[in-house]
Amino acid sequence: MNSLKHNNPQILHKNPWTSIFYLVLLFLAWNLFSQLIGTGIxxxxxxxxxxESQKLLEPPFSPKSKIFxxxxxxxxxxxxxxxxxxxxIKTIDRMSWKSYINKKNLAVQPSILIVLSTFSFMIFNSIIIEWNMNVEFPEFLRGFGEWARNMEDRLMELTELFSSYGSFGEMLIALFIIGILPAVGEELVFRGLLQTKxxxxxxxxHLAIWISAIIFGAFHMQFFGVVPRILLGALFGYIYLYSGNIWYPILAHFVNNGLAVVVxxxxxxxIDDFDASEVDTAVPIYVSIxxxxxxxxxxxxxxRLMKGAAEE
Structure with missing residues (x-):
């Protein structure tokens, strides 16, 4: 099954490499502008x-840091x-949103299988996360390694701030910001647009899936978490390939992000001695397998379900 045979005709009449060039260029510029708007608001x-706002992102954090x-x-x-x-889609590819974001509902049985697949993969991926977190650089890359480690430590502090909830309502807000928004937005860009093109x-x-997954992992700018993110990106990519429905990788992405928020x-x-930094600690290798x-x-x-649905 091929996702291009479903509801993604937005590039059928265009040079795909030109379209990819415009996609990357506009995406980088648009994201920079979006960050400025988000920061300003x-x-x-x-x-x-x-x-003063820059101080809110440095420890010690204040209540305003989390709001910011x-x-x-x-x-x-x-x-x-x-x-x-x-x-x-509308302006550059000049296609309708309906032709790209198909209206197929998420069927119950396939959705359950996606949830189970993603959860099982997260168990396996924990051992990759721990390995990646402990990568040692050779001497000639020591400077880069120190820079990457410092960035990782700073992002970890921000993540812990972002993931401490004073109420159920705040947890729901975080679930929306950390779970829903990235699941929808990142899958639309990395799988829907980039992988398809x-x-x-x-x-x-397969090449398209892995290139998109590598870009997906690198985009997050966390070297000590890049490999598990690439693997997750590949999982989302194969879900999209065999379903032709962008909502299934969105569901998988949400499960991965949302479960962390709930935990x-x-x-x-x-748990009396709960430590947020140990949430991704590797399980025993036999459990990972x-x-x-x-x-x-x-x-x-x-x-099999997707193939059967396509043949009906």
Whole structure:
């Protein structure tokens, strides 16, 4: 099954490499502009000037730091990904949104299989996360390694701030900003637009999936988490390839992000010595292998369901 045979005709009459060039160029410029808008509105929401706002992102954090992060990240992500995709489809590709974002409902059984596949893959991926976090650089790359580690530590502090919830309502806000917005926006860009165009350009679905996944992993600018993100991107890519329905990788992406939010909320309530930094700690290797095989089994059933639905 090929996602291009479904509801993604937006590039059929265009040079795919030219379309990819415009996509990357506009996406980078649009994201920079979106971050400026998000930061500007967050400055207004917190009542501080622009220079003082930078202090909100440095420890020690204040209550305003979290408000600033919620507003800035939520707005910049919505503008930079979801709104960008809608603009690109309508203005650059000159296609209707309906022809791209198909209206197929998420069927119950395939959706359950996607949830189980993603959860199983997360179990397997924990061992990759731990390995990637402990990569040691050779001496000639020590400077880069120190820079990457410092950035990782700073992002970890911001993540812990962003993932500490004082109430159920705040957890729902975080679930929207961390779970829903990235799931929708990033899948529209990386799978819906980029992967589809790369598949047309290269005539190779697997190559398109892995190139998109590598770009997806690199975009997050966290070297010590890049490999597990690439693998996740590949999983989302194959879900899109065999379903032809962008809502299935969106669901998988939401499960991956949303589960972390829920764990961060529930963990401190029921575990006395809960440590947010240990959430991604690797499970025993045999459990990781079981997770991988479970994912493959669930995904195989998902593929069969998608093939059967396509033949009806």
């Amino acid at each position: 967050a400055v207004l929401a917190t009542g501080v000037d622009f220079m 992060m919620y507003v800035a990240q939520g707005l910049s992500h919505f503008l930079g990904f979801t709104l960008f995709t809608l603009f690109f 790369l598949q047309t350009a290269t005539k190779n679905a 961060m909320y529930v963990g401190p309530k029921y 079981i997770g991988l095989f479970s994912c493959l089994i669930f995904f195989r059933y998902f593929m």
